[in-house]
Amino acid sequence: MEVIEHHRPAEVDSSDSTRRAGRSLPANLILLCSLVLTLAAWWAVNSYAGRETRRNAEQRADELHAKLLHRIGGYEQLLRSSLALVAATGEPDVDAWSRHVQSLQIGEYQPGIHTLGLAHRVGGGEPAGQVSPGADGAKVLPPGSAAPGMRAQVAYLAPADRRHRQAIGDDLTGDHALNDALERSRLTGRIALTAPQRHPSAGGADEQISFMLVIPIYRESEGTFSSFGHADRLWGWAFAGFDLGGLISGLVGDGRDSVDVLIEDTSATAAGGAFLHSHNVAHDRPAALTLERRLDLGGREWQMQLRFHDSPFAIGTVLSAVVTVAGLAINLMLWKTIQQQAHRRKEAEARVEASQAQVRSRNQWLDAVSGLSPDGALVFESDAKGLYRLVFTNPAFSHLFGLRPADLLGLSEPAVDEWLEGLAGVDGSMPPLGPGEVVLELPGPPLRVLQRNRREDAQQRVYYFRDITHESEVDRLKSEFITTAAHELRTPLASVYGFSELMVNQLIPMAKREQAIEVVYRQAGVLKHLVDELMDLARLDARAGKDFIREPHTLQDLLGTAIESVTAPGAETRIRLSGPDDPLWMLGDATKLRQVLVNILSNAFKYSAQGTPVGVVLRRDPASPHVGALIEVSDQGIGMTREQCDHAFERFYRADPSGHVLGAGLGLAISREIVELHGGRIHLDSEPGVGTTVRLWMPLCDAPVPTAREGAAEAVSPEPAAGVVTS
Amino acid sequence: MKQILVVEDQADIRDLIRMTLEMGGYDVREAGDGPTALVLADKQAPDLMLLDVMMPGGMTGLDVCRRIRSQSKFRKTRVVMLSARDQPADRRAGKDAGADEYLTKPFSPRELLQVVGRSL
Numbered sequence: 001m002e003v004i005e006h007h008r009p010a011e012v013d014s015s016d017s018t019r020r021a022g023r024s025l026p027a028n029l030i031l032l033c034s035l036v037l038t039l040a041a042w043w044a045v046n047s048y049a050g051r052e053t054r055r056n057a058e059q060r061a062d063e064l065h066a067k068l069l070h071r072i073g074g075y076e077q078l079l080r081s082s083l084a085l086v087a088a089t090g091e092p093d094v095d096a097w098s099r100h101v102q103s104l105q106i107g108e109y110q111p112g113i114h115t116l117g118l119a120h121r122v123g124g125g126e127p128a129g130q131v132s133p134g135a136d137g138a139k140v141l142p143p144g145s146a147a148p149g150m151r152a153q154v155a156y157l158a159p160a161d162r163r164h165r166q167a168i169g170d171d172l173t174g175d176h177a178l179n180d181a182l183e184r185s186r187l188t189g190r191i192a193l194t195a196p197q198r199h200p201s202a203g204g205a206d207e208q209i210s211f212m213l214v215i216p217i218y219r220e221s222e223g224t225f226s227s228f229g230h231a232d233r234l235w236g237w238a239f240a241g242f243d244l245g246g247l248i249s250g251l252v253g254d255g256r257d258s259v260d261v262l263i264e265d266t267s268a269t270a271a272g273g274a275f276l277h278s279h280n281v282a283h284d285r286p287a288a289l290t291l292e293r294r295l296d297l298g299g300r301e302w303q304m305q306l307r308f309h310d311s312p313f314a315i316g317t318v319l320s321a322v323v324t325v326a327g328l329a330i331n332l333m334l335w336k337t338i339q340q341q342a343h344r345r346k347e348a349e350a351r352v353e354a355s356q357a358q359v360r361s362r363n364q365w366l367d368a369v370s371g372l373s374p375d376g377a378l379v380f381e382s383d384a385k386g387l388y389r390l391v392f393t394n395p396a397f398s399h400l401f402g403l404r405p406a407d408l409l410g411l412s413e414p415a416v417d418e419w420l421e422g423l424a425g426v427d428g429s430m431p432p433l434g435p436g437e438v439v440l441e442l443p444g445p446p447l448r449v450l451q452r453n454r455r456e457d458a459q460q461r462v463y464y465f466r467d468i469t470h471e472s473e474v475d476r477l478k479s480e481f482i483t484t485a486a487h488e489l490r491t492p493l494a495s496v497y498g499f500s501e502l503m504v505n506q507l508i509p510m511a512k513r514e515q516a517i518e519v520v521y522r523q524a525g526v527l528k529h530l531v532d533e534l535m536d537l538a539r540l541d542a543r544a545g546k547d548f549i550r551e552p553h554t555l556q557d558l559l560g561t562a563i564e565s566v567t568a569p570g571a572e573t574r575i576r577l578s579g580p581d582d583p584l585w586m587l588g589d590a591t592k593l594r595q596v597l598v599n600i601l602s603n604a605f606k607y608s609a610q611g612t613p614v615g616v617v618l619r620r621d622p623a624s625p626h627v628g629a630l631i632e633v634s635d636q637g638i639g640m641t642r643e644q645c646d647h648a649f650e651r652f653y654r655a656d657p658s659g660h661v662l663g664a665g666l667g668l669a670i671s672r673e674i675v676e677l678h679g680g681r682i683h684l685d686s687e688p689g690v691g692t693t694v695r696l697w698m699p700l701c702d703a704p705v706p707t708a709r710e711g712a713a714e715a716v717s718p719e720p721a722a723g724v725v726t727s
Numbered sequence: 728m729k730q731i732l733v734v735e736d737q738a739d740i741r742d743l744i745r746m747t748l749e750m751g752g753y754d755v756r757e758a759g760d761g762p763t764a765l766v767l768a769d770k771q772a773p774d775l776m777l778l779d780v781m782m783p784g785g786m787t788g789l790d791v792c793r794r795i796r797s798q799s800k801f802r803k804t805r806v807v808m809l810s811a812r813d814q815p816a817d818r819r820a821g822k823d824a825g826a827d828e829y830l831t832k833p834f835s836p837r838e839l840l841q842v843v844g845r846s847l
Binding site: 483487488490491493494495496497498499501502505507508512515516519522523528 | 734743746781837
């Protein structure tokens with residue numbers, strides 16, 4: 001089957017889109033998970049970087065702490081070595097001390113030391129007994145606790161520059177901070193550190209911060225010197241001065257770093273804030289991490305603070321940024337992929353939808369087209385296994401067989417065959433589905449005769465069923481008619497043929513010859529009459545009155561001429577005619593209408609006894625809704641039974657087929673055809689032994705406008721026919 | 728003299744048959760319909776019956792033939808069907824009813840004599 005395909009755009013409704021959204025939920029979930037994972041990875045990397053940073057910072061702080069301690073420790077070591085010199089040499093002389101200091105190469109090995117000297121205790125013999133040295137070193141003494149009258153005279157100062165030479169002999173206790181340290185070391189017997197002291201630098205540009213480290217020297221009774229001893233044995237002090245720059249040079253970053261170092265001397269009661277602040281980082285940036293370390297240095301407590309600032313290029317920051325960016329990139333790609341997938345699926349669905357719509361439209365189209373067909377159709381399609389399955393039936397099939405498509409669709413050929421066989425029942429005939437032209441019968445009612453054909457191609461088998469009930473009925477009637485006609489013709493022909501042969505062969509005695517000739521003539525007349533009637537019928541059937549010459553005539557006129565033709569000239573008429581005086585006009589073929597009237601009248605004569613009257617009544621029909629006239633022809637003849645009346649108008653029907661009465665049984669059939677083609681009706685009432693009445697109803701028309709010629713003719717025609725008695 | 732019963736509703740044809748058969752030297756009796764024929768036959772069984780198929784009076788020639796064949800007294804009676812119908816089905820119906828010969832109208836008188844002669 002050829003199918004024209006109509007393309008229709010795919011319809012996507014809102015329910016589809018929600019369904020689609022529902023379907024992409026897993027994908028979105030995956031996307032969400034991936035985002036969460038990215039977040040977690042970022043957090044992990046970040047916290048790892050934070051920990052790492054902190055660990056590094058702690059390490060850095062510890063390192064700085066240790067270095068500071070180490071450096072101070074170095075200074076201490078220097079002082080102790082000086083002490084050792086004193087101890088070794090007894091009261092040192094200036095030369096020995098000078099040599100010692102030079103050997104130390106202070107400037108080279110101990111950066112920051114600017115002064116190294118000895119101070120001798122003078123006065124203040126009273127021992128400071130009220131303060132006992134603690135295990136962890138003495139704290140800052142309360143002011144005014146120094147031994148009264150005690151002085152610390154500078155005995156020696158290195159390097160021996162001019163300024164230092166001038167300072168020899170000065171009293172150190174004059175300086176508050178220095179006095180504090182001297183006193184502390186005297187009392188504790190330990191090394192002591194002064195508070196930071198600010199001096200204008202040598203250049204005068206910057207303020208310089210310096211410290212003094214002081215260690216007590218004791219003179220034993222035997223005259224030896226040591227670093228340990230009783231307070232009242234205190235001989236003096238070795239002291240070293242160093243500046244802050246020297247102390248921390250190389251320890252604190254030099255500006256490239258993101259760490260600020262602050263050092264504060266917290267022992268001072270009036271702490272003036274940090275004495276060291278390495279301004280590596282701009283002030284306005286807050287520190288990300290601050291670490292503190294405490295240093296105990298010669299009886300003073302320093303607080304070291306390290307402020308770490310975030311560096312935008314810190315490895316942790318970079319790493320977390322990389323992880324985040326990579327994660328987001330993956331997410332983006334994932335999202336993109338999901339989008340693409342969704343898009344592709346949507347497209348695929350749209351394609352499916354479009355093809356479904358196409359199939360639907362194709363089916364609708366098929367239904368519409370096949371719905372027009374009066375022929376039933378079954379379309380089978382071969383499936384994968386080569387089995388033919390029903391894929392389509394049309395409305396005509398459902399109508400013919402009374403089977404709904406739902407009953408059959410999807411069934412195989414043999415299964416459909418079973419259904420059809422079931423329909424045939426006992427009376428019908430239903431050959432199984434197969435090739436070729438087959439006629440089958442459905443018992444109905446009504447009985448249907450169908451012609452089945454099959455057309456086949458590679459994929460499909462189409463069976464179509466044509467309803468030939470009517471055709472076969474027409475065929476049957478036609479062949480019956482011909483058979484009957486032939487039979488009717490053969491009967492008179494038998495006489496003609498038989499007698500002729502006898503006469504030709506001179507086999508008939510002369511006496512009977514005349515009788516034979518008469519029979520031949522009569523039967524030849526019957527034949528002629530029959531042939532005429534058959535021809536009439538054939539013409540009526542074929543032309544359906546199109547060859548009628550329809551002209552206005554009065555019924556009186558038509559009846560008159562008909563009566564005239566059935567009455568032998570000179571014979572007394574049996575007809576009693578009654579009718580109105582005014583002419584009843586009708587439009588029709590005069591010859592045909594006269595034929596009808598003659599047929600009816602001669603039947604009345606034929607089937608009634610000689611001499612009995614035949615009544616003919618013509619009148620307007622009051623009962624008819626249309627303008628019409630009624631002609632009644634009644635005889636007092638043999639009549640007919642009800643059954644005979646019913647068949648009287650059938651072709652070749654004869655109530656008495658004995659041949660006593662001439663005719664072939666076509667007269668009334670022809671009459672009815674003619675009457676009905678004129679828009680009239682004919683009816684027959686009869687009773688056996690009483691008589692028959694034929695009622696003929698004919699439509700009337702207006703009287704024609706008389707022309708000159710017709711007017712002249714009319715003057716003659718209304719005359720009643722000769723021999724007709726008007727009652 | 729062989730006796731023949733002619734059953735035919737058409738008088739003209741009856742006359743034709745009578746004339747023909749009398750020329751052949753047969754004793755001819757006539758009936759216009761089936762019931763009359765059966766009455767006549769019952770009186771004296773004919774040697775041959777010539778039966779028209781289509782007849783009025785409620786009995787066709789085939790009916791008459793079947794009746795004749797159902798009675799043993801007519802076992803020597805030959806039956807020739809005479810009909811205007813000449814379809815194979817009609818001939819078969821005649822044979823089935825028990826007719827010996829089947830003759831169609833119009834027929835030749837000579838042919839009729841031959842058929843009758845052959846049958847007797």
